[in-house]
Amino acid sequence: MSEHDDVQLIDDAFGRLTADLGPTVRPPGGVRDMVARRRRTRVTTATVAAGLVAVLPVAAFMGTGRGQPGPDPATVGASADTTGMPSAPSASATPSPSASPSRTVPARGGGPVTVAELTAAPVAVPGWPWTGPSGATCADGLVRLASSAKVSGARVGVVELRQADLDGDAELETAALLRCGHGAEQVVAFDRDAAGRVATLGQVVATTAEMPAIVDIGPRPRGGLTATVADSRTAVDQQRQERQYAWNGDGYGQVGGDTSFPVKQRPVDLGLTVATPVAGPVSGPCEGATRHVSVTFTVTNHSRQVSDRFHLEWRGGAFLPNGSYDGPYWLDTPGHPAQDGGHRGLKPGESVDLTFEFDIDACVTDWGFTTDIRTGRPDPDTGNNHVLWWLRTG
Helix, strand or coil: CCHHHHHHHHHHHHHHHCCCCCCCCCCCCCHHHHHHHHHHHHHHHHHHHHHHHHHHHHHHHHCCCCCCCCCCCCCCCCCCCCCCCCCCCCCCCCCCCCCCCCCCCCCCCCCCCCHHHHCCCCEEECCCCCCCCCCCCCCCEEECCECCCCCCCCCEEEEEEEEECCCCCCCCEEEEEEEECCCEEEEEEEEECCCCCEEEEEEEEECCCCCCEEEEEEECCCCCEEEEEECCCCCCCCCEEEEEEEECCCCEEEEECCCCCCCCCCCCCEEEEECCCEECCCCCCCCCCEEEEEEEEEEEECCCCCCCCEEEEEECCCCCHHHCCECECEEEECCEECCCCCECCCCCCCEEEEEEEEEEECCCCEEEEEEEEEECCCCCCHHHCEEEEEEECC
């Protein structure tokens, strides 16, 4: 019996073993059972294959009725001296029966799962813990995935696929970043069973109210997955982090990276206006006399965030509130100068009036001042942070 016949018999045996296998989908959950079963299947398949290799050639040979093996390929056409060696029996003149074509056996772990395979039939999609502020739910259970992430409503699409060791067996599985039309993502692990069919291993990570976006995924060098996550679904003012996830024996859990986002300092819009200053009267000549002045500013928080503490910065030469002179600037808490104090923060929509009184030379009849709001937080509208005002008495 030729080596080709042996191989053909083995192929036929595998074909009969897998003749009834069809596409299946594993339900969500049961990740641990799926991994354990998949590993047992690999061991069983290897054992069966080894047994077939050992048994089938012998059985095939015994069923030919020829009784003698064919010529040893190593001695055919050999140039070595064979004097004194018994001659090999000639091969039977009766032709061996021709083998029928073998069927194609599904690959075991047959390469990465492709988008085409993942979207060809419904697959098991785990439930989504959070799907956005609308409160709507994304499709789960047996779901027919779209090949693009451009989906709407409860429909689920594939954003990208990555290959990684997702269950600690040193073999590569497929991680799929899925997106729902309501605005949520999750990463699901997929693999093939022994027959090459796509099966769901489980959910690796999904968006939450505190982590509302998964931007990208990639393999983790020591097994598992690295996910780039964000605290906002919009790129403007978005904080991103890389977090690592891996199989822990029962499921998937975070094994590295931050677990929360830092508190974001959102912009606050403080606006400043000024009323016309009130200058007191002067009796007699102005030389050597002073005039008492009162000026009121209104500060308003136009944003939806509580503001930081703030102060007003004056520019007016030597004529400054309370008759003080502190270089070109004067930093104040209402009522007295301060370098590191300031007024308390304002609630959204809150306003406060700040009145300052000071004395100036009574002979001054027209003098300009500028005042600005200063705070430690960015202000998206700096155009209302500055006022120019005049003291006119003439």
